Amino acid sequence: MIYPTVGMMLCNHPDFDYKQACFDAYNLWIAEYCAAHPDRLLGIGQTAMRSVEDGIRDLRKIRELGLRGVMLPGNPAVADYDDPVYAPFYEAAIDLGLPLSFHILTSRQDTFKVRGPKLNAFMSIIRGCQDLVGMFVLGGVFERHPRLRLVCVEADAGWVPHFMYRMDHAYDRHRYWLPAGALTRMPSEYFHDHWCCTFIHDRIGIKNRYDVGVANMAWSTDYPHHGNDWPYSRKTIESLFVNVPEEERHRIVCDNAARFWRLN
Numbered sequence: 368m369i370y371p372t373v374g375m376m377l378c379n380h381p382d383f384d385y386k387q388a389c390f391d392a393y394n395l396w397i398a399e400y401c402a403a404h405p406d407r408l409l410g411i412g413q414t415a416m417r418s419v420e421d422g423i424r425d426l427r428k429i430r431e432l433g434l435r436g437v438m439l440p441g442n443p444a445v446a447d448y449d450d451p452v453y454a455p456f457y458e459a460a461i462d463l464g465l466p467l468s469f470h471i472l473t474s475r476q477d478t479f480k481v482r483g484p485k486l487n488a489f490m491s492i493i494r495g496c497q498d499l500v501g502m503f504v505l506g507g508v509f510e511r512h513p514r515l516r517l518v519c520v521e522a523d524a525g526w527v528p529h530f531m532y533r534m535d536h537a538y539d540r541h542r543y544w545l546p547a548g549a550l551t552r553m554p555s556e557y558f559h560d561h562w563c564c565t566f567i568h569d570r571i572g573i574k575n576r577y578d579v580g581v582a583n584m585a586w587s588t589d590y591p592h593h594g595n596d597w598p599y600s601r602k603t604i605e606s607l608f609v610n611v612p613e614e615e616r617h618r619i620v621c622d623n624a625a626r627f628w629r630l631n
Contacts, residue, residue, distance in 0.1 A: 390415045390425070398432035409630065410434045411468060416443040419452060423459045430463045435628045436518070437465050441474025441495045448499070449506025457512045466563075466627055468518040469499050496522035497530060500562060504534060507549040509557045516627060517562050521589065524564040525571030528578035531555035559583060563627050567594060573607055573619070581615050585624045 394412045401408035412429030416422045416439055429437050437460070439448075446452050460467055471477060474495025479488040496519045502508075509515060534554035542550070550557070558580075565585045566572055572579055586604070589595040596603040608616045625631050 384417075387415050387417065387421070391428075394425075394429055394432060394434065398434060401433070405433070409628065411436045411438055412465075413438045414440075416440055418445055419456050422453075422456045426456070426459050426463055426465055430465060435465070435630070436468055438468040438470055438473075438520070441469060441477065441499065447502065449502050449508055451511070453508075454511065457508070457515050461512065461514045464629055466516045466518055468520050469496055470520040471496060471522050474498065493522040493526065496520075497526065500530065500558065501534060503561075504554045504557045505538070505545065505550070507545070509561045510550055513560075515561060518585075518627065519562060519564045521565055521567065521587065523566045523569045523572055524579045524584050525566075525569050525575060527558070527564060527572070527580075527583070528575050531558055531578075534558075563623060567596070568603075568607065570607060573611060576611075576615065576619070581618055582623060582626075584619045585627070586620050 390413050397410040397412065401410040410433075412425070412432065412434040414422050414425035414429070414437055416425075426437060443453075457467075471492045472495075476495040476498050477492050479485070479491070481487045481491050499517075500519060503517060531554065538545075538550065538554050559582075563583055563585055564572075564579070565587045567587055567589050572584060576584060586607070588597060588600050590597045590600075604616075604620060608620075611619075
C-alpha cells in the first residue's frame with residue numbers, strides 16, 4: 368500500500384505519471400477482486416492510451432492478469448482512433464483476444480453543458496459513443512482490421528437503426544468525401560459485424576431488435592451503480608422482454624456477451 372504522504376511525494380516527482388499509475392492500480396485491483404471467484408467474476412481492464420506503445424504494453428499486462436477485455440478513454444492522447452497509427456494496437460488486441468470497450472461519460476463530447484434544464488444533460492451522455500461508432504465505421508478501421516471487435520457500453524441501442532440509416536445514406540450520397548477505397552461495404556454492415564451495444568433499460572432497442580441486430584445487443588445490470596436493478600434484475604428482464612421469443616431473450620441477456628468476451 369502507498370500511504371498518502373508517500374503518494375504525494377510520488378505525484379510531485381517529475382517522472383511520476385499519476386494517470387498511468389491510477390490505471391495500473393485499477394487493473395491490479397480488479398484482477399485481485401475477480402480472483403476470489405474466477406468462475407463468476409470476469410474483469411475488464413483499462414488503459415490510459417497515452418501512446419500506441421503504452422497501449423500495447425497495457426494490453427499485455429491486462430491479458431497476463433487474466434482480464435477479459437479493455438476499456439479505452441473516449442479521447443486518446445495522440446491522434447484519434449481512426450488514424451492508421453493505431454494499427455499495431457488493434458492487431459495486438461485481436462491477437463490477445465481482448466475486445467475493446469468505450470463507455471459513456473469518457474469522451475469530451477459527453478458534456479453536461481447543454482441547453483435548457485439540467486435534466487437535458489441526460490440526453491447528451493450517449494453522444495460520445497455515437498461519434499465513436501461513426502468514426503470507426505466511416506474511418507475504415509474495420510476495413511483495415513476485419514477481426515476487430517468493439518463494445519459500446521451503457522449507451523443504449525434504440526438509436527442504432529436510425530444512426531445506421533444515416534451512415535448508409537451519407538455514404539450513398541457523399542462517399543467521395545472519403546478516401547478512395549476506404550470502405551467496400553455499406554456502413555451498416557460494418558456495424559453488424561463489429562459492434563455490440565449494451566443497455567440497462569431500452570424498450571425501444573428491444574422493440575427494434577431486428578434492425579439493431581439481435582446479435583449486437585447485450586443487457587446489463589450496472590451493479591452496483593445507483594442506476595442498477597438489483598435486487599430486481601429478473602423482474603426487470605421479465606418487464607423489458609415481454610413477448611420476446613425465449614431464444615432471442617437468452618441471446619441478448621447472456622449468450623451475446625459470452626460470445627463477445629469468449630466466455631464459453
